[in-house]
Amino acid sequence: MSKFFGYILSPVFYIFFGLSLCIFHPIQWMCFKLFGYKAHKVSVDILNFFLTYCQIFLFNSINFKNEYDLPTDRPIIFAANHQSMYDIPSLIWFLRKHHAKFISKIELTKGIPSISINLRLGGGANINRKDNKQAISEIIKLGRRMKDNNWSTVIFPEGTRAKDGQLKTFQFGGIATLLKTAPNALIVPIAIENSWKIVRYGMFPLTTGHALKWTVLKPIEPTEKNANDITLEVESEIRKVLNQENETL
Template identity: 65%
Template sequence: MRKFFGYLLSPVFYLLFGIVITVFHPVQWLCLKLGGYQTHKKSVDILNGCLLALYYVLGNRVKFINKQQLPTDRPILFVANHQSMYDIPPLIFFLRKHHGKFISKIELAKGIPSISFNLRHGGAANIDRKDPKQSIAEILKLANNMKAKNWSAFIFPEGTRAKTGKVKPFNVGGIATILKKVPNVLVVPIAINDSWKMVRYGTFPLNTFIHMSWEVLAPIEPYGFNAEEVVAQAEARIREKIS
């Protein structure tokens, strides 16, 4: 039955999704040119709020749980499991006050209205997985901005999406670089549950009437731990929360 409704509602979702990202592309450009970083960021926050609202067109529900008192006066590295592209709008929208930037594939930085523009101009680290030197340089640039501008960052250390929701082993690389270059960073794990079910059948039809959740877990103070230990703690806490 969910798949049947997916065939009916997915075209509506994609039509609205396309309208939103098309409209916000020139909006972002204007905001960046006329108002600079802060105004551009507000447009990106609103964009992701709109994209998040579209989940409800499919009858899907989003539950964002954040019982942590996270600081805003120091950079945060948000470490999350990765289940689908639909993981991202809730992270940006609900954690918008932390100025989080993504470490993402360079392929996403071109060809997608609004989304590619933000990746190119919003401070993300767009890495080429085939070019280790370029990847390290991008992450270092992000780390320097985190330290200088008090930005935060999101990273999916599994590397690729977990298509069945099962958590894959976490990679240390990008996290280790940020821990080394941003000594006052706070590591905050986030457990994402059931967003993979939205794309259970692929890109079409999208699944319907799914209850998805994002839960911000207790922060990890990395001081006194090496990168491997910090990543192991984050991975263990996330695994405990994945249903």
């Protein structure tokens, strides 16, 4: 039934999702050019509110759970599993006070309304996966911006989307590189559940009736821990949440 309703509701979802991207593209540009970073960020936050709650057109619910009082006066590295592109708008919206940045493929900086302009202007790292030197350089620059501005970065240590929802082995390179330039960054795991189900049949039809969940887990202080140990701990904590979810199905 979820797939059946997806044939009906996916076009409605795409219309509103696409309209949001198109409407906010010129708004972002004007905010940045006329008023600078702060105004641009507000426009991006509002855009991602609409992108997040476009899920109502698919009858998917949004549940972002955070029981921790996370600081805003130090950098944070949010490390999450990655299931679909729909993970990202909610992370931007619900983590907005932490100025969450992303490490993105450089190919995404062109041709996509709102998304490309945000990647170019928003302060994240746009990397060429075929050029390791360029990628490391961009991540180091991002780490410096984190340190200077008390920004946060969201990274997906799996390196790619888990299209079947099964957690892949985490890689420690991203956390290690960011900690070199922002050694006081707090590490915060986030477990993402069920967003892979939306795209289990690809771009069309999207499926309906899912409980989408983002759960902020206990922060990890990097003191006296190396990046490999931190990454293993992050993976372990996220895996516990995902396994609990599987046990209830």
